[in-house]
Amino acid sequence: MSTDISLAGKVAIVTGGGRGIGKSITRHFAEAGANVVIASRKLDVLEATANELADLPGKVYPVTCNVGKKDDLDRLVAETERQFGPADILVNNSVTNIGQGPSLDVTDEMFDKMVEVNVKSCLRLIRLTVPKMIERGTGGSIINVVSISGLQPQFQGLLYSFTKAGLIMMTRNWAQEFGPHGIRVNAIAPGLVQTDFSEFFWKNEGLMNKLEKLQPIRRIGQPDDIGYAALFLASDKSAYLTGQVMTIDGGAMIQPVL
Numbered sequence: 001m002s003t004d005i006s007l008a009g010k011v012a013i014v015t016g017g018g019r020g021i022g023k024s025i026t027r028h029f030a031e032a033g034a035n036v037v038i039a040s041r042k043l044d045v046l047e048a049t050a051n052e053l054a055d056l057p058g059k060v061y062p063v064t065c066n067v068g069k070k071d072d073l074d075r076l077v078a079e080t081e082r083q084f085g086p087a088d089i090l091v092n093n094s095v096t097n098i099g100q101g102p103s104l105d106v107t108d109e110m111f112d113k114m115v116e117v118n119v120k121s122c123l124r125l126i127r128l129t130v131p132k133m134i135e136r137g138t139g140g141s142i143i144n145v146v147s148i149s150g151l152q153p154q155f156q157g158l159l160y161s162f163t164k165a166g167l168i169m170m171t172r173n174w175a176q177e178f179g180p181h182g183i184r185v186n187a188i189a190p191g192l193v194q195t196d197f198s199e200f201f202w203k204n205e206g207l208m209n210k211l212e213k214l215q216p217i218r219r220i221g222q223p224d225d226i227g228y229a230a231l232f233l234a235s236d237k238s239a240y241l242t243g244q245v246m247t248i249d250g251g252a253m254i255q256p257v258l
Ligand SMILES: NC(=O)c1ccc[n+]([C@@H]2O[C@H](COP(=O)([O-])OP(=O)(O)OC[C@H]3O[C@@H](n4cnc5c(N)ncnc54)[C@H](OP(=O)(O)O)[C@@H]3O)[C@@H](O)[C@H]2O)c1
Pocket: 015, 016, 017, 018, 019, 020, 021, 022, 039, 040, 041, 042, 043, 045, 065, 066, 067, 068, 092, 093, 094, 095, 096, 117, 145, 146, 147, 148, 189, 190, 191, 192, 193, 194, 195, 196, 197, 198
């Protein structure tokens, strides 16, 4: 058990929970006793993670789901309720990243797909879960995994930055609206974390050295740096914390301008 935080009796949905940051979040939740549904497109990856985590106090249940498809999201939530009951915790973590490069090359199709997967899926999952949290009156915790690129523009990453910035503002809107029902909504903005998603950066030794030198904490982030924070945000230990963006980036964002 990584901390004394308990999520016993809680039900969580973690999109993209099969690998990378989502897998660490899932492990922390299941260690703390939550039953967790992990959802993404690749069943083999989800099943491998569920098997690996099978001995933890909480159960991990895989559901295939393309978060860009409304029917898949409906099925994800229905499956969660059938398996464990209604969700208390929702982690919007899945991501796609297309359209990197000059912004003048961005097409309508790229724009629509990035919005569908990175932003609209979160709205849809909120619509499918929050009304039941309100009805039950037992509160809830929503965690949106965003990025430091949603706080500062990523070079030639117009769509990534804009979708993450959008999700940051949605986080704050939702926190205002759902707070009176005891439902907290926060975001985690990771810096560079070593996963498949960011291999372009960390597989390039020269680039890595340069990036690490810019950070007060001179190493790349690991998924567990984010997993611990998500566990805190999911639990009652953060009961007075809502509408915030927790930036976990080794201090990358506090570089001096002068
Ligand atoms: N790694 C970093 O440096 C970094 C930095 C800042 C922010 N983040 C954020 O952290 C979150 C997790 O990223 P990661 O680094 O852990 O990346 P990752 O290891 O590549 O994981 C991405 C996850 O998203 C899922 N996914 C992709 N498209 C999907 C779709 N259409 N429907 C459902 N699931 C989909 C993938 O599963 P399938 O392929 O099975 O669908 C995978 O589980 C993301 O929101 C990312 O923006 C990461």
